[in-house]
Structures are given as C-alpha cells and as structure tokens.
Amino acid sequence: MHKRDKPLCLSQSSVSSLWLKMSSQRTLLSLLGSLCLFVGYISVVSSTAGDVAVLLKVKSGGLGDPDGRLSDWVGTSQNAPCNWTGVTCDPKNGAVASIDLAGLGIAGRFPADFCRITTLRDLNLGNNNLNGSLSSLAVSFCSYLHSLNLSSNLFVGELPEFEPEFANLTTLDLGYNSFSGGIPASFGRFPALKALSLHGNLLDGIIPEFLTNLSELTRLELGYNPFTPSPLPRTIGNLKKLDYLWVSKANLTGNIPDSIGNLTGLQTLDLSINNFKGKIPVTIGGLRSVERILLYQNQLSGELPNSLSNLTSLSEFDVSQNNLTGKLLENIAGLPLDVLNLNDNSFEGEIPEILASNPNLYLLKLYNNRFSGKLPVGLGRHSDLVEIDVSGNEFEGPLPPNLCYGNKLERLITFNNKFSGTIPESYGECNTLNYIRMQSNELSGTVPVRFWSFSGLTLFQIGDNTLQGSIPTSISNAQGLTDVLISGNNFSGGLPPEICELKELKTLDAGRNRFSGELPECLTELTKLTELYLQENMFAGRIPTSVRYWKDLQTLDLSKNDLTGEIPAEFGSLPALAYLELEGNSLSGEIPAELTKMKLISFNLSNNELEGEVPEGFNRKNLIQSLMGNPGLCSPDLKPLSPCPKPKHLHFYVIGILAVSALVLVGAVIWLYKTKTLKVLFGKKQSSLSITTFQRVRFNEDDLLGSLKEENLIGSGGSGQVYRVKLKSGQTVAVKRLWGGSRKGNMEAEFRSEVETLGRIRHANVVKLLLSCIGEDLRVLMYEYMENGSLGDVLHGEKGRVLLNWPKRLSIAVGAARGLAYLHHDCVPPIVHRDVKSNNILLDEEFRPRVADFGLAKTLQSDVKDESNGVMSRVAGSCGYIAPEYAYTLKVNEKSDVYGFGVLLLELITGKRPNDDSFGEHKDIVKWVTEVALSSQEEGRGVTSSPYVDLEQLIDPRMDRSTANYEEIENVLNIALLCTSAFPINRPSMRRVVELLKNRNLARQE
Incomplete structure (x- = not known):
C-alpha cells in the first residue's frame, strides 16, 4: 500500500478540535456577510434618500402641476419614491430608473435636475406644457440617459447641442414643439441612437446628410417641418437598419434618391406632400420588407416601375395626386394590398382582372384618371371592400355585382363614367352603405327597393342616368339622409308621403323625371330643407301653402309641371328664399303682393294663367320675360303686357292731373338745367345711353x-x-x-x-x-346693395366689432366657397375670378356672402384671343392673395382662385390682413400661420385637435370665445393650409373645399 493510500485515522480529541475551528470560521464569515449587507443597505437608503430629495426639489422648484397629478410626491410616504406617480425603480437595488410624466399636464421649464439622479435611464415628459428654450447646458446633465422624450410640448428656439457623453442614448423624441433653425451637427454623432423624432416643428434649414451616419437608426421622423426646399440626402440608403421613415410635408425637392432601395428592412416609407419630381426609382423594388409606401401629393411623373411587383409584403400603396401615367400593370395589381390609391393622376387602360382576386383589398381609389374598359367582374368577391371610388374615368359596361359581398362597403362612388345596365340587385342588401354617388352614367332599369333605405345613408345621388320606377315608401328608413339627388332620370309615380319623415333632409332634387300626382302637403314639415328641385315633371294640384317652417329654404323650382291654383302668399315670409321658379304651370289668380318683400335673385312666373295687375315691386322692364305668357296680366308700364283698365268716373280729373303734370315737368326741366343734369342726359356727349x-x-x-x-x-x-x-x-x-x-x-x-x-x-x-x-x-x-359692405371692411375696418363670433365666420366661408365652386364647376365655360380677396366678398344685412367684382374675371376656354391657355399678359390681382406660380408664369386657372380663398380663410381665423406689419419683414399671412400652426400643441380648452397646433396664437382676439368651436376652427385652418400650398397640384378644387368645410373629418384626413 502506498503511503498516500494509507487510511486517515483521527482520534476523538482531534475531531473535536477540528469541529471547533470550523465553527469559528463559519461565525466569522457570517459576521462578514452581515456587515456587507448592512453597508449595502446603508448605501441604498442613502441613494434613495438622495433621489427623494432631487425629486422633491424639482417639484417645488417651478414645475407646474395644475391638476395635482403629483400630489403623492411626499417624502414621508412609505417606499418613497418608488411608489410615486410616474417613478419606476430598479427592483434589484431600489434606485430610480425611469421617470414617465407624459400627459400629466405639467408645466414650466425643462426640469434638468431630474438628471442629477445618476441611475436614471429613461425620462419621458411628452405631451405636456413645458416651455421656453432647451439649452445645451440643461441637457448636458442627462448624458446617462438611454431615452429622452420631450415631444408635444411648447419648447421654442434652436435645438440644443448634445455632448459626446450621450453614448448610450437610443431614443430622442423632440417632435411637435416649436424648435426652429437647423439641425445641429451633434445630431449626427449618436453612436447608439435607434429612434430620432423631430417632426412637427419649425425647422427651416435643410435635412443634413450627416444624419445618415446614424448607423443604428431604425426610426427617423422629420415630417411636417418648413425646411428650406432641398433634396432628401442621396446617402439615405446608408441607414440600412431603418424600418420607419417619415419625411412628409418637409419641402423636399428633386428626385427620390436611388439609394432608397438599400433600406431592405424598411416597413414604412412616407414621403408624401412634398415636391418630388421625376420617376419613382426602379430601386424601390429593393424594399423587400416594406408594408406602406406613401408618395401622394408630389409631382412624380412617368409610369409605375415594374420592380414594385417584388414588394410582396406591401399592404398600402398611395401615389395619388401626382402626374403619373401609363397603365396599372398586372403584376402590380396582383400584390396583396389592403389599400390602393391611384387617384388624381393620368393613368389609362383597363384594370387587370387579378385585382379582384386580392383577399385583402378594402380601400380602392382610382378616381380622376383616364382608366377605361370594364371593372373586374369579381371585384369585392374575395375581399371586404369598405370604400371604392372610380369616379371621373371612362369605365363602361355593367357594375361589378359583388362589391358588397363582404357586407362592409360604406362608400360607393362611380359618377362621371359610362357604366350601363342595371344597378345589381345585390346592392340592395348592402346595408352598411352610408354614401352613394353614381350620377352621370348610363344606368337603366329599376333601382333595388332596399337601395333607397339603408339606415346609415346620408347622401344618395343617382341623377343623370336613365333609371326608372318609383320612390319606395321604405325610404323613410334612411333617417340620416341629408341629400337625395335623383334628377335626370325616368322615375315616375308620386312623391310618397314617407319622404317627409327624412327630418335631416337638406336637398331634394327630383327634377327632370316623370313624377306625377299632387305634392305632399307634409313637404313643408322638412324644416332643414334648403333646396327643392321638382321641375320638369308632371305634378298636378296646388302648391302647399303652410310653408312657414321652410326658414332655410333658398331654392324652390317647381317649373314645367301641371300645377294649378294660386301662388301662396306665404312665400313672401320665407327669409332665405332667393330662387323661385314657377314657370310653365297652370297657376291662376293674381301675383301676391307679399312676394315683393322677398330678396329674390331669380324668379320666373311665365307661361301660367295669372291675371290682374303686376304688383308695384315687380313692375320693371328687366322682369318682363319672367311674366310673359300670362294673358290675364296687365301693367300700366310694362309692354307688351296689356295696360290695366282705368277705373270709371275718373275722366273728370284728367284735365287737372294733366295740368299738374305739366307744372311738375316744367319744374323738373328747370331743376335739371340748374343742376347740369340736363346737359349730362341730353348734351352732346350723353345724347344716347x-x-x-x-x-x-x-x-x-x-x-x-x-x-x-x-x-x-x-x-x-x-x-x-x-x-x-x-x-x-x-x-x-x-x-x-x-x-x-x-x-x-x-x-x-x-x-x-x-x-x-x-x-x-x-x-x-x-x-x-x-x-x-x-x-x-x-x-x-x-x-x-349689400348692407354690411365687404368682408374686408368688417374684419379690418370699424365694423370689426360686429363680426366676433365663429359661426358667422364659418357661414361666410362656406357661402363664399359655394360661390367660387359655382363659377369653377357649374359655369360653361368655367370662370376664374382672378381677384379673390376679402374686399370682394360682400355681406348682406344677415352677413350672407356674395362674391363680387368680376372686372378681372376670365373664362378658361377662348376668353382672350391673345392670351391662350390661360396665360395672362400681366399680373392681375391683389398683393397677398396672388398665388406664387401666377407671379412668374402669368398662367391662371382655378387653382389661382383657390389660393386666394385660402388666404381669405386665414383672414377669417386670425382677423389679420394678408400683409400685416406684425408678421415681420418679407413675411405674409401664409408663412406666418404656417410657422405658428406647426409650433406647438393645443393648450386644452376641451379641444381634441392635433397636438401641435396652438390655436390661441392664431385666433382673432376679438372673436367671442364662447362661440368658438376649436375643432371647427382647426378644420378650417387645415383647409386653408391645403388651399395655400405652394404648388397648385396640391390644392383642392373649390368643389372639394365645399365638401371639406362641411365635413371636418374629411379635412382632418387630407
């Protein structure tokens, strides 16, 4: 046996001695451990106490807490500060790791002392009322942070410089403030930064190329800044980890860089509302992860690149409002898109059938192009369409029968095409529809009964087709209908009394059909009715007389029917009635004198069976055509109407009357001679007027x-x-x-x-x-005569005190927009006013607006021989209202008026003149409002507006705030900014402006 293998034998005394030694060692280790724990505890307690002191110092040192949301920040509370509102501690050591006070309504300057807590990693103060500038010194204390969010506050001034110590910062969000100037160079030196958000500020430099050095960046948000017009950095493709790029409405120009295709991880590309031109780069096909491409409202041209077919993850594709041409290729139409918006371009050709097989498609907008042929017959059969708008094209053939197969369709818009055949019966089962516009096609046959009566329907427009049948009684189910527009068809039968149950109805246009029978008396119970067109039908019987509820009625057209009886004298009491057309009936009796009280713009009583003397107020030469065709009418002055028979027993007074008349005549001649008026009237220069x-x-x-x-x-x-x-x-x-x-x-x-x-x-x-x-x-x-003068007088003159409330201003805006829309869209040829301004909007005694002063007006066809294609020989218009492109191209079209109207809207909101001195040198109302509008969040007041618009800085201080609907005001502001876009293609039509003014949700989506 080797020595090392010898068994170990210990005596009892040795064992006892060893046990005692080990026991002593364990005691010592235990004591050392307890000492370490104690020291650590003392350290944590000391650190926590320091954090409490810092937080309480910030709270008491000027941090506003108007809502008392930080009331639990009390030093004596148990587990302070880890159980305080917005404070999160590290569970391992109890140190403060995160402060999140977003949306608590706190105010004051930037609380830099928060960053004296060296364990702090995340600081979120977004969506509050912090204000003032953000200095480089203040942020220098925060170099430990991983995340800093100061978005949606009221900060102003230039962006701060960040020191190199911010090596761990991964998120920096300064969006929706009022920062101005350029982007500092230090923003290109964040080695760990993954998300940079500077959107919704007043940054007016350029987008610097050094931002493309942020190699770890996954999210870049620079949209809605008034940058100096400049291109997107050509090296944008260096940001290979980017998955979200938002640079909308940033004054970007030039071409979309080819390097964009290097962003292989990009999921959202939003370059909308800029001034990009040229073709969509072929390299865009390299975005193999992209889900959303938004390029709308630019000046892109050419055809869609075939490489788009590589984007198999693409779900939303919006290139609307550009100058794109060519066809919708089959391999692009075959993408599994949710949303396809190609509207307002110059696309042509047929829509590939493969589009109908897409199971994801729910929003399809193809309007205002030159598409032709038939729509795919299976469209809607395999997907849950919610909205389809193919208006303003050259489509023909039958309507696809399965558009509402998924029973989700809400908006059906097919007007201004050549669709033929019947409206499919399946459309009658589409009870989700709330908006139908199918006018101006070649549709025939009867309308499915239930198609008239969906409970959520608000607009029903199927005019100018060759449809037939009658209005069903079930139309009463559509309680929300505001507009029923079915003119220019072959509908027959009577108006069912059930139509009177549509209490929200504002416009009923059933003219140019074959309706017959008597007019329902209950029509007069439609208290919101503003326009009633029943002309060119076969209605018989009397006109309803109890019209006192028609307080808002502006137009009544019953012409060319078989109506009998007398004209109701009650018409004279209607305050808003401006158009009264009753010609071509069999009306009898005298013309009620009460009608002379009306402020009619147009009326026509010709070709009836009226009799008696024409009332004094209508006894005018310019109205003769409106009275002709009534053999029984007479007038002492109007020829060729017969003179009224003279009363008997008056011949004894003739001589005396003639004598008095002679004296009056001699006196008048003498007076005219003395006042030199005679010379004006009969002198050489004025011999003939x-x-x-x-x-x-x-x-x-x-x-x-x-x-x-x-x-x-x-x-x-x-x-x-x-x-x-x-x-x-x-x-x-x-x-x-x-x-x-x-x-x-x-x-x-x-x-x-x-x-x-x-x-x-x-x-x-x-x-x-x-x-x-x-x-x-x-x-x-x-x-x-307009009693209240011009809008300019009211806003900027002594009358300013009478126009303080918002409803009047909005009503003026809507009325003026309707006037301009009429000129642009309903006149043939269209008329451009060329001098839209507040001084040319006149107001009657009830502040109803009239567009006036047409001295510079031009038609858009062959108005001026030497000024073809809308090019004028000189700049005309008023300073502050002239569209930018007009000043240097001299080319005029409807968009020139739209710009002037946008300026007018800004006047209504702000109460300021277009070139007010308060704006500063070289700055007009458009630039000033743009800067303020993007400056900061709305300060509350119950407003649900976008978080970066400070309306209080814009609203006319004279306006009665009790009447101010801030949501409506922001809606009008958004419309004004659309109208005053620097590029005409980005401006809506006046018809669209009217729609936007009436529907705030539409405006907020623009």
Missing part, C-alpha cells in the same frame, strides 16, 4: 345719374367709385362708375368682363348685377 337690365329694378336715368355725387360715395378702388343710391321706388342699390380718362382702356375691358360674367350667371353667393349703362364717356354698373 345704352341700358341693359339683368334683374328687376325700377328707376329712371335722372335718379341714377343725379345720385352719383360726393355725399353718396361709399367706396373708391382701382376700377372706379361706388355710390349708395336710393331709388324713388324705395330700393337701395350700389352703383359703380368706372374711371375714365387715361384709365379708360383697362376699365373698358373690366367693364366688359363684369357685364359678360355677371350678366349670365345666377347664384345665391354671387353678387347680383341689376343693369349696365353705357354712354360715350360713361360706364355705370348697378348691383344689389
């Missing part, structure tokens, strides 16, 4: 010309002087006498333009031209 009447007005030339004197002068402008004239008939009118002399050439053109434009149009929101008067050196125009 050419007078053209457009509306009813009773006057004589003496009254008119004799009233053009200093005491009646109410305004003077670039085109002439305006007088307030009260005619002997009692009617007050406005008379504009155009300048002569050296200005005669230009004034002649403006006079001709005004007469030709206003003489042929009629609209409730366009000023009414009553007559024109031409002499050798005299050019006079007579208009309806």
Whole structure:
C-alpha cells in the first residue's frame, strides 16, 4: 500500500478540535456577510434618500402641476419614491430608473435636475406644457440617459447641442414643439441612437446628410417641418437598419434618391406632400420588407416601375395626386394590398382582372384618371371592400355585382363614367352603405327597393342616368339622409308621403323625371330643407301653402309641371328664399303682393294663367320675360303686357292731373338745367345711353345719374367709385362708375368682363348685377346693395366689432366657397375670378356672402384671343392673395382662385390682413400661420385637435370665445393650409373645399 493510500485515522480529541475551528470560521464569515449587507443597505437608503430629495426639489422648484397629478410626491410616504406617480425603480437595488410624466399636464421649464439622479435611464415628459428654450447646458446633465422624450410640448428656439457623453442614448423624441433653425451637427454623432423624432416643428434649414451616419437608426421622423426646399440626402440608403421613415410635408425637392432601395428592412416609407419630381426609382423594388409606401401629393411623373411587383409584403400603396401615367400593370395589381390609391393622376387602360382576386383589398381609389374598359367582374368577391371610388374615368359596361359581398362597403362612388345596365340587385342588401354617388352614367332599369333605405345613408345621388320606377315608401328608413339627388332620370309615380319623415333632409332634387300626382302637403314639415328641385315633371294640384317652417329654404323650382291654383302668399315670409321658379304651370289668380318683400335673385312666373295687375315691386322692364305668357296680366308700364283698365268716373280729373303734370315737368326741366343734369342726359356727349337690365329694378336715368355725387360715395378702388343710391321706388342699390380718362382702356375691358360674367350667371353667393349703362364717356354698373359692405371692411375696418363670433365666420366661408365652386364647376365655360380677396366678398344685412367684382374675371376656354391657355399678359390681382406660380408664369386657372380663398380663410381665423406689419419683414399671412400652426400643441380648452397646433396664437382676439368651436376652427385652418400650398397640384378644387368645410373629418384626413 502506498503511503498516500494509507487510511486517515483521527482520534476523538482531534475531531473535536477540528469541529471547533470550523465553527469559528463559519461565525466569522457570517459576521462578514452581515456587515456587507448592512453597508449595502446603508448605501441604498442613502441613494434613495438622495433621489427623494432631487425629486422633491424639482417639484417645488417651478414645475407646474395644475391638476395635482403629483400630489403623492411626499417624502414621508412609505417606499418613497418608488411608489410615486410616474417613478419606476430598479427592483434589484431600489434606485430610480425611469421617470414617465407624459400627459400629466405639467408645466414650466425643462426640469434638468431630474438628471442629477445618476441611475436614471429613461425620462419621458411628452405631451405636456413645458416651455421656453432647451439649452445645451440643461441637457448636458442627462448624458446617462438611454431615452429622452420631450415631444408635444411648447419648447421654442434652436435645438440644443448634445455632448459626446450621450453614448448610450437610443431614443430622442423632440417632435411637435416649436424648435426652429437647423439641425445641429451633434445630431449626427449618436453612436447608439435607434429612434430620432423631430417632426412637427419649425425647422427651416435643410435635412443634413450627416444624419445618415446614424448607423443604428431604425426610426427617423422629420415630417411636417418648413425646411428650406432641398433634396432628401442621396446617402439615405446608408441607414440600412431603418424600418420607419417619415419625411412628409418637409419641402423636399428633386428626385427620390436611388439609394432608397438599400433600406431592405424598411416597413414604412412616407414621403408624401412634398415636391418630388421625376420617376419613382426602379430601386424601390429593393424594399423587400416594406408594408406602406406613401408618395401622394408630389409631382412624380412617368409610369409605375415594374420592380414594385417584388414588394410582396406591401399592404398600402398611395401615389395619388401626382402626374403619373401609363397603365396599372398586372403584376402590380396582383400584390396583396389592403389599400390602393391611384387617384388624381393620368393613368389609362383597363384594370387587370387579378385585382379582384386580392383577399385583402378594402380601400380602392382610382378616381380622376383616364382608366377605361370594364371593372373586374369579381371585384369585392374575395375581399371586404369598405370604400371604392372610380369616379371621373371612362369605365363602361355593367357594375361589378359583388362589391358588397363582404357586407362592409360604406362608400360607393362611380359618377362621371359610362357604366350601363342595371344597378345589381345585390346592392340592395348592402346595408352598411352610408354614401352613394353614381350620377352621370348610363344606368337603366329599376333601382333595388332596399337601395333607397339603408339606415346609415346620408347622401344618395343617382341623377343623370336613365333609371326608372318609383320612390319606395321604405325610404323613410334612411333617417340620416341629408341629400337625395335623383334628377335626370325616368322615375315616375308620386312623391310618397314617407319622404317627409327624412327630418335631416337638406336637398331634394327630383327634377327632370316623370313624377306625377299632387305634392305632399307634409313637404313643408322638412324644416332643414334648403333646396327643392321638382321641375320638369308632371305634378298636378296646388302648391302647399303652410310653408312657414321652410326658414332655410333658398331654392324652390317647381317649373314645367301641371300645377294649378294660386301662388301662396306665404312665400313672401320665407327669409332665405332667393330662387323661385314657377314657370310653365297652370297657376291662376293674381301675383301676391307679399312676394315683393322677398330678396329674390331669380324668379320666373311665365307661361301660367295669372291675371290682374303686376304688383308695384315687380313692375320693371328687366322682369318682363319672367311674366310673359300670362294673358290675364296687365301693367300700366310694362309692354307688351296689356295696360290695366282705368277705373270709371275718373275722366273728370284728367284735365287737372294733366295740368299738374305739366307744372311738375316744367319744374323738373328747370331743376335739371340748374343742376347740369340736363346737359349730362341730353348734351352732346350723353345724347344716347345704352341700358341693359339683368334683374328687376325700377328707376329712371335722372335718379341714377343725379345720385352719383360726393355725399353718396361709399367706396373708391382701382376700377372706379361706388355710390349708395336710393331709388324713388324705395330700393337701395350700389352703383359703380368706372374711371375714365387715361384709365379708360383697362376699365373698358373690366367693364366688359363684369357685364359678360355677371350678366349670365345666377347664384345665391354671387353678387347680383341689376343693369349696365353705357354712354360715350360713361360706364355705370348697378348691383344689389349689400348692407354690411365687404368682408374686408368688417374684419379690418370699424365694423370689426360686429363680426366676433365663429359661426358667422364659418357661414361666410362656406357661402363664399359655394360661390367660387359655382363659377369653377357649374359655369360653361368655367370662370376664374382672378381677384379673390376679402374686399370682394360682400355681406348682406344677415352677413350672407356674395362674391363680387368680376372686372378681372376670365373664362378658361377662348376668353382672350391673345392670351391662350390661360396665360395672362400681366399680373392681375391683389398683393397677398396672388398665388406664387401666377407671379412668374402669368398662367391662371382655378387653382389661382383657390389660393386666394385660402388666404381669405386665414383672414377669417386670425382677423389679420394678408400683409400685416406684425408678421415681420418679407413675411405674409401664409408663412406666418404656417410657422405658428406647426409650433406647438393645443393648450386644452376641451379641444381634441392635433397636438401641435396652438390655436390661441392664431385666433382673432376679438372673436367671442364662447362661440368658438376649436375643432371647427382647426378644420378650417387645415383647409386653408391645403388651399395655400405652394404648388397648385396640391390644392383642392373649390368643389372639394365645399365638401371639406362641411365635413371636418374629411379635412382632418387630407
């Protein structure tokens, strides 16, 4: 046995000695362990106490807590500060690791002392009311942080510089503030940064290339900043780990860089609302992980690159409002898209059938292109379509029968195409529909009964087809309907009384059909009705008389029917009625004198069986055509109407009357001679006056010309002087006498333009031209008199105090927009006003607006021989309202008026002039509002607006705040910013503006 293998034998005493030694060692180790734990405990207690002191110092040192959300920050509380609101501690050592006070309403300056807690890693103060500047010194204390979120506050000034010590920062969110200036160079030196958010500020430098050095970046948000127009850095492809890129509305120009295709991990690409031009790069096909591509509202051209077909993960593709051409390729249409928006381009050709097999498609917008052929027959069969808009194309053939197969369809828009055949019966089962526009096609047959009566339906427009059948009684189920527009079809039968149950109805247009029977008396119970068109049908019987509830009715057209009975005198009590068309019926009796109380823009009683003397208020030459075809009517003055029979027993007074008349005549001649009016009327230069009447007005030339004197002068402008004239008939009118002399050439053109434009149009929101008067050196125009002058006078003059509430301002905006939309879209050829401004919006006694002063107006076809294609020979318009492109291209179209209207909206919101001195040098209202609008979050007041718009900085201080609907105001602000976009293609049409003003949800989505 080896020595080492010898067994170990210990005596009892040795064992006892060893046990005692080991026991002593264990005791010593235990004591050492307890000492370490004690020391650690003392350290943690000391650290926690220090954190409490720092937090309490910040709270008491100027951090505002108006809602008391930090009331539990009390030093005596148990487990302080780890159980305090917004404070999170490390569970291992109890040290403060995170402070999250987002959305608690705290205020004051940036609380830099939070960063004296050296264990702090995450600081989130977003969505509060912190203000002031953010200095480099203040943020230097926070170099330990991994995450810093100061978004949606009120910070101003330049962005701070960050020291190199911020080596661990992974998230920096400074979005939705009012930071201005450029992006500091230190922002390109964050080695660990993964998310950088600077969106929604006032940064006006360029997007620097050094940002593409942030190799760890996965999220970059720079959108909604007024950067200096410049390209997206060509090295953007260096950010290979990027999965989210948002640079919308950032004044980006040039081409989309080819290197964009290197972002293979990108999931969202949003470059919308910029000024990119050229083609979509072929390299975009390299974005193999992309799910959303948003390129809408740019100036991109060319065809869609075939490489898009590689993007098999793409779910949303929006390239609307560009200048793209070509066809929708089959391999692109075959992508598994949820959303496909190609609207407002110049695409053509047929839609590939494969689009219908997509199981994901729920939103399809193809409107305003040149697509043709048939829509895929299976469209909607394999997916749950929610909205389809293919309007404004050249589609033909039958409508796809399965659009509502998934019973999710809400908006069906197919107008202005050549669709034919019947409306599929399956559409009658689509009870999710709330918006239907199918007018101006070639549809025929009967309409499915249930298609009229969906409970959520608000707009039903199927006019200008060849549809037939009758209106079903079940239409009463559509309680939310505001517009029923079915004119220009072959519908027949009577109007069912159930239509009177549509209490929200504002417009009923059933004209140019074959309806018959009597008008339901209950129509007068539709208290919200503003327009009722039933012309060119076969209605018989009497006109309903109990019309007192039609307080909002503006238009009533019952012309060319078989109506009988008398004209209700109650029409004279309707305050808003401006258009009354009753011609071509069999109405009898006298014309009610009460009708003369109405402020009618247009009325027509011709071709009826009316009799008796024409009431004094209608006894005017310009109304003769509106009275013709009534053999029983008579008038002492209006020819060719028969003179009214003279009362008997009056011949004894004839001689006396003639004698008195002679004396009056002699006196008048003497007075005219002395006032030199006789010379004006009958002198050599005014020997012949050419007078053209457009509306009813009773006057004589003496009254008119004799009233053009200093005491009646109410305004003077670039085109002439305006007088307030009260005619002997009692009617007050406005008379504009155009300048002569050296200005005669230009004034002649403006006079001709005004007469030709206003003489042929009629609209409730366009000023009414009553007559024109031409002499050798005299050019006079007579208009309806607007009691409250111009909108410019009311906003900026002494009348400003009378227009303080928001509802009036919004009503003026909607009315003016409707007037311009009428000029642009309903006149043939379209009319461009060219001088849209607040001084050319006139207001009547109830502040209803009229677009006025058409001296610069042009039609868009062959209006001026030497100014083809809308190019003018000189810049015309008013400073502050002129669209940017007009000043250097001299090219005018409807978008020039849209820009001016946008400026007008900004005036209504702010109460400021377009070139107010308070804006500073070289800055107009558009630039000023843009800067303020993106400056900071809304400060509350119950507002649910976007978090970066400080409306209180914008709203006219004179406006009565009790009437201010902040959500509506922000809606109008958004519309104004759309209208004043620097690029015409980005501006909506005036018809679209009217829709946006009436629907705030639409405006917020634009």
